[in-house]
Amino acid sequence: MSMESDVIVDRRRLRRKLTFWRVASALIVIGAVVAVGAYATPWGGKLTGASAIQRVNIDGLIRSDQKRVEALERLGKSNAPAVIVHINSPGGTTAGSEELYDALTRLKAKKPMVVVVEGLGASGGYIAALASDHIVAQQTALVGSIGVLFQYPNITDLLKTVGVKVEEVKSSPLKAAPNGYEPTSPEARAAIDALVKDSYAWFRGLVQNRRGMDDAQLEKVADGRVFTGRQAVDLKLVDQLGDEKAAIAWLVAEKKVAPDLPVRDFKLSPRLTDLTFIRTAASVAFDALGLSSIARQVEQTGIVGAADRLNLNGMLALWQPAPSN
Known part of the structure; x- marks a missing residue:
């Protein structure tokens, strides 16, 4: 082996060692x-001051979370005078969004509550916001995305490329359909379409009921797109433009909350990771x-x-x- 080859081998070894370390x-x-x-x-939904307005932050993907539900129930039983819910979320699963909406609705029944949409309150994030009787949004926040989807990977072509075939025995044609290992049958696609339409009808009904829209108003906002906060006010998706200060002013004016109360973060037992x-x-x-x-x-x-x-x-x-x- 030549000296040049030895140098190349040594360099490769060195790079591997550096990557490892x-x-x-x-x-x-x-x-x-x-x-x-x-x-x-600290874990467990901890109050940082009973005489303070509690700030609840809903960030990122929304999924089912029983610890969050339990934390919100503890907040409802506390002496907190009011709650401000900050939402910055693109949504998540429909089940998780519904669970969060129900938990916030129960909280609103016990405490004056207002929602502030910061950067994003879309789809499942907007479902959560609908629990409040008053929604504040920043002017450039993105709001809406009223709709649902069912998505799944289909690796049929990949399996053909690598020469793998998945065999299965099932009780009926629609069991575990779609499975991603074969083209989706028309029957399976029709079944999924029915699921999507049913969940979409639930979402539309929730928006119409909570925001007091007629059919014509609902049609303008329920095509899946997002709107800026400025657009959302005119479309009745939100009530007011502003930030936390605007939310506090609403609590003071409409819910008779003392104007000099501080605002403290309420921890929703975040996942460690x-x-x-x-x-x-x-x-x-x-x-x-x-x-x-x-x-x-x-x-x-x-x-x-x-x-x-x-x-x-x-x-x-x-x-x-x-x-x-």
Whole structure:
């Protein structure tokens, strides 16, 4: 072997070692911050002051979460004088969105409550906002996306390429359909279409009832698109433009809440892997592996949220813009 070949081999070995130690270091950092977070993070929906307005933050993908429901129930039983719910979410599963809507509706029955849509209150995020009798949105927030979808991967062509065939025995043609291993039959597509239409009718009815729209008004907003906060006011999707200060002013004027009360964050028992400092560490780890797109997703939605994005299927109330490169 020539000296030049030896140098090339040595360089390759060195690169492999550097990659290994980068990944190992990133994993060690993640493990350390998880341990610190588990020790330092308060869990269980903790009140930071009974004489303060409680701020509830609903961020990222919405999915079923019993701990969040229980935390909101504890908030309803507390001495908190009022609640401001901040929503910044593209939605998620229809079941999770309905669960959150029901929990917020029960909370509203016990406490004066107002919703503030910050950057995004779309689809399932808007379902959650409908629990409030008053919705405030920032002018450039995105609101709406009234609709549902059922999505699933179909890897039929891929299986043909690699020479894999999936065999199955099932009790009836529509059992486990669609399965992604074969083309979707017309019968299966019709069954899914019926599911989508039924859930869409529920969503439309909820919007019409909660926002007091007639049929003509509903048709203008229920085609799946999103609207800016400015547009949403005119379309009756939201009540007022503004931020938290506008929400407080409404509570003072309409619900007789004392004007000098502070606002404190109410913790909804976040999943440990969704905490901000862990998101950052995980993002660094994925960057070290050269997976920058996943790193950006982790930074935005957390580890669980990024995993959900990669495996979202079934019935969704979700606004999904085209992914950026």
